[in-house]
Amino acid sequence: MTSADTISSETIDVSVWRGGAEGRYETFAVPLRQNQTILDVVTWIQRNADPTLSYRFACRVGMCGSCAMTVNGRPRWTCRTHVSKVVENGKVELGPLANLPVIKDLAADMTSFFEKWQKADGAFVPSKTRHDPIEEILPNTPARIEASAAIECINCGICFAACDTVRWQDEYLGPAALNRAWTLVNDERDAGKSDRLRAVAAAGGCHACHSHQSCEQHCPQKLNPTASIAGLKRLTMHAYLRGDL
């Protein structure tokens, strides 16, 4: 590290959750650097202060969705969150994502998050085989526009951690899984639409959403799962009134 990398000899106080469900916050003094991200801070602590610190990351550039944590009470992707934007009075508090069990320190157990993707029929069901010609997908059909607006989810779990309804209702599928289902019901190549509508209309499905819009507020990809869920509510209600559900 050269002196140009440092803003000054200043440090910030970083409180980090240690332990599982039972645990406590441990404070580290971390040198302040230019363009430093929260993930940089966590990595500094692990390499220089305590190698037993557990956390999760992979790409470091906002693509993989692995490094989400609770930063000063809000769920954020830590690799794209600059310390300068979130530091409060020289302090930062880091914890694991909310609404998920803690494995250890900053690593949350994502099992229920991904199980709910499956429960929402989040897997693509092909309507053709490899022997069929590749289907032409026009980018400007209404359904494709809806799907494209919601497709860039990176499975980071931030919306799930931010959602009040997830916190209140165990079986609620959550914004990400329902947003995924919305992209698939708008995908003309998909053959699983009626089963999927049934899955998202069951108890704990799209109708449990209160439209608080915390998912939209916190989504690092600037997606709007609330709008996707509203779309599912409309589709399932119309299907119900037609007698299809």
Place this chain on the structure above:
Amino acid sequence: MWDLRLYVIQRATAMLMVPLILAHLVIIFYATQTGISAEGILSRTAGSLGWAVFYGVFVVLAAVHGAIGVRTVLREWSPLRGGLLDAIMFIFAALLIGLGARAVVAVTMPGGLGT
């Protein structure tokens, strides 16, 4: 699809109640602005089939709408699940309909209870 059915019924009752609520508010403003007395109101409502139908329908819609909402609240804020939730919903709806019907009968019965 029980939850979806309740969702649809709750939205439908909400839509149907909108004009009734507006009429109800207008009536309240009218009654309070014109200085009409309780006896004056009851003399108009007593024996009126129109008011009986208006508020009778209103009571049923509000009871159904509210009971479904209470079920949702209990599902989120209590450990209750399944049949017990539904039982509480039905009992709550019956209670609201009973209380509301009593009030509707009291003000629209021919002769009127209050006069």
